[in-house]
Amino acid sequence: MDRFIDIISRINIFSNFTKGELLKIFGNTSYHIKEYSKGTLIRNSGERVEEFMILVDGQVITEMVDFNGKSLEIERIKAPDILASALLFAKENYLPVDVIAATNVTLICIEKKYLIKSFKENSDFLLSFLEDIGEKFLFVAEKLRMNTFNTIRDKFTMYLLNLYNQQNKSIELKIPLTLEELSNLFGIERPSLSRVISEMQKEGLFEKNGDRIILKKLKK
């Protein structure tokens, strides 16, 4: 396990722990290290997700088969990351995709019951897991909300309005996301976002300075 600790500590859920703490978490639980060679089918669509899967080496792709039997690549996931963590505790925890090793792959798998046991022994681990799911949920929910606005200008304005309300209606806002993350949130390319922000600034709607924005005459 020791050889994976550095890698694991780069994953969000585990990033608050020291190496000693991580060794203790994994020392007190039951896990399997599984290796798959390139091209192997790691998990079949239709299978239930019953293990917490940590991708510690390599890349996987997820694929769906269409009604004609043709495979469609859905997503490519690179180590280190967690696989299918939202499905793990859902009632309908059936995988909608095949998971295939795009390179040689190493997974660390913890069965759900041992993960729960670990949560009971270590509240910080549970909190970290809940925090991660919470953040992912908020991001997806916010992305969905952003989808209802048509123009980039509207998206950015409504994003700022959210911050304005979260940050005690102060006209000086701190933007917690990078431009890259904001573009992802809006589902657009980064240069398009940069251009719109420049335009809005030129029109005197706000002043942007690094991650600070001072509202001038922004209205919706």
Add this chain to the structure above:
Amino acid sequence: MDRFIDIISRINIFSNFTKGELLKIFGNTSYHIKEYSKGTLIRNSGERVEEFMILVDGQVITEMVDFNGKSLEIERIKAPDILASALLFAKENYLPVDVIAATNVTLICIEKKYLIKSFKENSDFLLSFLEDIGEKFLFVAEKLRMNTFNTIRDKFTMYLLNLYNQQNKSIELKIPLTLEELSNLFGIERPSLSRVISEMQKEGLFEKNGDRIILKKLKK
């Protein structure tokens, strides 16, 4: 507490427990019952969410203030329900909305630390909470995915494709959602969905019988 148990047991998270089990969970934790009269500001935007809030009586509305100081109603939530559970464990747990009592309102509030303690004492309660967040996450993620398809026909076809992959590529599918839930998932009106399903059935793409669909010559 006894008088609220029936109400609480109608909330998803608590629906797997008997009344006796619920009384035990609430008997072993520390909670407050808070009452608000109609029109009261229950929570201010910008506040951190540090309590698990169960709405057991009445209705609340959530509002945002726009840059001109004008209030916009965002959502109306009716008892029984859980408030802001996704925010509770997020790092940036600042409320983006004001929460206002639309009627007389009763909340049962459990501080985060007591909720964690309760999770440690009762794995089933933790599992139920994780299951609830997992389901909500999957629903929002699926809704976001559905947003990328333009027509109702495309949405429904891609929804069926997902089920097809989850249900072992069988041509007989079981639809786990009601028409109402499907319309919500697709962000459309229910009659529009019914019409499209009838059309597709008439074209011989599939046969629908209650919550069963038999695929005939559906292609994407």
